[in-house]
Amino acid sequence: MGGRRMARERKAAVAIAAIALCAAVAGKAIASTGPATLAFARIEPHKGALELHFGFRTVAPHWKLRTQGDELLIELPWTNTLLPARPLFGQEVAPLKTVRVIDAGWGQTQIAIEVDGKTDYAIARLDREIVLRLAPAGTVPNIAAPILVRNADRRAAAKLASQQPAHPEPVEQDLPPPPDSRHKPAASASASAPRPQLALANEPDTPMIGHPLVMIDPGHGGFDPGTISSSGIEEKDLALAIAARLRQALEARGMRVEMTRSSDVFIPLSERTRMANRAAADLFVSIHLNSSPNPAASGIEVYYLNNTTDRATIRLARMENAGAPATYGTGAGANLNYILTDLRQQYKATEAASLARMIDDQAVANLDAGMGLNVNALGAKMGPFYVLVGAHMPAVLVETGFLSNASEARRLASPQYQELLADGIATAIAHYFSADVAVGNL
Numbered sequence: 001m002g003g004r005r006m007a008r009e010r011k012a013a014v015a016i017a018a019i020a021l022c023a024a025v026a027g028k029a030i031a032s033t034g035p036a037t038l039a040f041a042r043i044e045p046h047k048g049a050l051e052l053h054f055g056f057r058t059v060a061p062h063w064k065l066r067t068q069g070d071e072l073l074i075e076l077p078w079t080n081t082l083l084p085a086r087p088l089f090g091q092e093v094a095p096l097k098t099v100r101v102i103d104a105g106w107g108q109t110q111i112a113i114e115v116d117g118k119t120d121y122a123i124a125r126l127d128r129e130i131v132l133r134l135a136p137a138g139t140v141p142n143i144a145a146p147i148l149v150r151n152a153d154r155r156a157a158a159k160l161a162s163q164q165p166a167h168p169e170p171v172e173q174d175l176p177p178p179p180d181s182r183h184k185p186a187a188s189a190s191a192s193a194p195r196p197q198l199a200l201a202n203e204p205d206t207p208m209i210g211h212p213l214v215m216i217d218p219g220h221g222g223f224d225p226g227t228i229s230s231s232g233i234e235e236k237d238l239a240l241a242i243a244a245r246l247r248q249a250l251e252a253r254g255m256r257v258e259m260t261r262s263s264d265v266f267i268p269l270s271e272r273t274r275m276a277n278r279a280a281a282d283l284f285v286s287i288h289l290n291s292s293p294n295p296a297a298s299g300i301e302v303y304y305l306n307n308t309t310d311r312a313t314i315r316l317a318r319m320e321n322a323g324a325p326a327t328y329g330t331g332a333g334a335n336l337n338y339i340l341t342d343l344r345q346q347y348k349a350t351e352a353a354s355l356a357r358m359i360d361d362q363a364v365a366n367l368d369a370g371m372g373l374n375v376n377a378l379g380a381k382m383g384p385f386y387v388l389v390g391a392h393m394p395a396v397l398v399e400t401g402f403l404s405n406a407s408e409a410r411r412l413a414s415p416q417y418q419e420l421l422a423d424g425i426a427t428a429i430a431h432y433f434s435a436d437v438a439v440g441n442l
Helices: 002-033 152-162 186-191 235-252 269-278 311-320 343-371 406-412 415-434
Strands: 036-046 049-056 064-068 071-076 079-081 096-105 108-115 119-125 129-136 213-218 256-259 283-290 300-305 377-383 395-402 437-441
Touching: 036 096, 049 096, 071 119, 071 129, 079 096, 079 108, 108 129, 213 235, 213 269, 235 256, 235 283, 235 395, 235 415, 269 283, 283 415, 300 343, 343 377, 343 395, 343 415, 343 437, 395 406, 406 415, 415 437
Parallel strands: 036 079, 213 256, 213 283, 283 395, 300 377
Antiparallel strands: 036 049, 049 129, 064 071, 071 108, 096 108, 119 129, 119 437, 300 395
């Protein structure tokens, strides 16, 4: 009995020592970093939206975001606050109803934003600020775009310009030259500079925590060319080229990447998400090129799986669903309404919708800043795309541009354009996994 008691005492002593060591380490870490301090709040208009700025004395903490009815709740761990309970009292205008700051104790602070009516939002964590943008639903189509632009875009554009051959290919001749401040006076360079940095982005030399796996799906392939431009450019070839650049951009950010195809082969639509499921991918991104009866139609749009009554989307889905089972969407087959009753699918649709908006905004922002363009941000949309059916992870389909538009088709064939496009998509995906940017609605 004495031996057992001594053994128990030794175990207790070891446990106490371990707890003390953990406490010491934690205390040292806390002492070296300290809690964040929420120090100011202000509100200002921004192109049809309201922009709320919450400032910190040190680096802004990583937030946890959740919605509750008509409230958006920003939870700030290990954060003190110097603000009153209603820091913006008297300044709150529609769609903003109230802003409350709650000291939850134990170093926890919460910001509760109540809105009035259907409201879109975009939120980003900066160096010493958290910025929240609000607008009545549907009134600001690219609500997150200025938040997502990075100052690095100008450097990337200059780097791409320096890599161009002395005699560019004919397909690139009527492209606007990328901005290059080395050959401009300071005042001119300042006037043409891209919009300022707002959101923190994962730079290529910063490994992504957890190394998530992204399955990239270049659309069509093999005997299925997809849509074809008037000059003979085939969707399957451009989709593969853009997907390859996206793979490089994601891997540079520390993500793992697999592709449903890396050569000109045909893969059935149903097999593509199966490949992602077997690989246990964290995200499925299908790359496509668009087409429209209107030759002037242009821009980028991103889809997630859901039903729709929009005629243009239904027409596009019919094109992209070529090769899907004839019973898709009918009572006799894999009916989409039935698929969407799966609660897991509904959750993924919510995640995919947020990611879709981030991709659309960031890709357009990258191209605008990097090449001096004004690309249309056509937004995130829902559609019955068969290639997204059955994915066990959030899945989106990116229509990167219109091959039916001769000018946009030439740009899409340009290496500079593809590079900036892929970088924009990759940056949005990095934001998605890092949870330092979010887009949604209440």
